Amino acid sequence: MERVVHSRIPLEQGAILGVQSRHGKAAEDFTNAFLENSLPRLNASAIEDLMYRKAVVLEYARPKKKRKQKKAKGLNAKERRRLKIFQLKPEHQKYELFLPLHELWKQYIVDLCNGLKPESNPQMIQQKLLKADFHGAILTVVRSKCPSYVGQTGILVQELKHIFKIITKEDKIKVIPKRNSVFSVEIGDFVTHIYGSKFELRSSERSAKKFKVKGTIDL
Template structure:
């Protein structure tokens, strides 16, 4: 690049627009040399004046590269062991009271009625059953109708927790019961509509069950 191009005088029309004046030649040269020396990383053997005489110098802004560690860093949730250690699903004894979960049951009833488009004696049982297979049962009042373990039969309460293999319910006697889904049949009553739930078909978490496709098979024997 020719030095004349670097120190070229500003045209008069730009002087009026920019509000600046051209510097005296030796002052402009001194400023340019100092600016380039501070702005460009040079090898000790290189000379700024020689660089300007032989090639163009591009002054541009380069964005800093993101660290790979930051880009690859992803938020990880807790695993099952950590959740147990923190007792995330633990319900304190003073909170194991039937009346505390009645508002949750009222919310669940309205949720199921809306999900099934209104429940009445003329509702199609098959359609209701298919929707219940994918529904969330936290807050439902369940009764164990049949089970291979006779001590579970007749147990009734509000579902306060649902896991892959068990329901946790709280009874009117303020007792928390853990009922296995496998080999058990549960009954749920909503607005006089009683539906049977076969635990063998419910061996999934509520979040998994909502996306699962169930076959329209009949009841499953214990």
């Protein structure tokens, strides 16, 4: 079998590379041996066919498979309760500590509702408030099936799926169930009411939920 796949290296390049070019029978024997070693699965006839008809890849590295990164496992409900993740430390239960949060919340709501102007559409504002984050808002219970909750007012410091946690001016944490309660929210001269049953979702879930326009719900 004759394969003409070699040529002599120019003398000047051989001097730079530090190699001596082979020619004649020695070059042919070296080339044949190199191809057979590089393509061990092919016989001489198949190698010759490749050399004259197809491109030959002498080195091939398979792409490394990307390893799937394991997602960090979060804490379960039992672990969160044990570590008291959702409990405010006694030294943090001070009304005045949350006044800056309330000021930030007021600005957030004004921006969300495009200024709360007198000519603003009440229905549009209600739809935006249903999806808003109320951490920092001053909530007042105006109606409830449990009379002891009525009149309770404070800054919302924590919202869970079924409850609001507010801190009063007396530095007391009050837990108010959302269901069967109506809350008033004051934003400057603007006062609105929210029905707790509409808020029986986590705040993150509520922001993505589509609410249907319905009438008021009696307790």
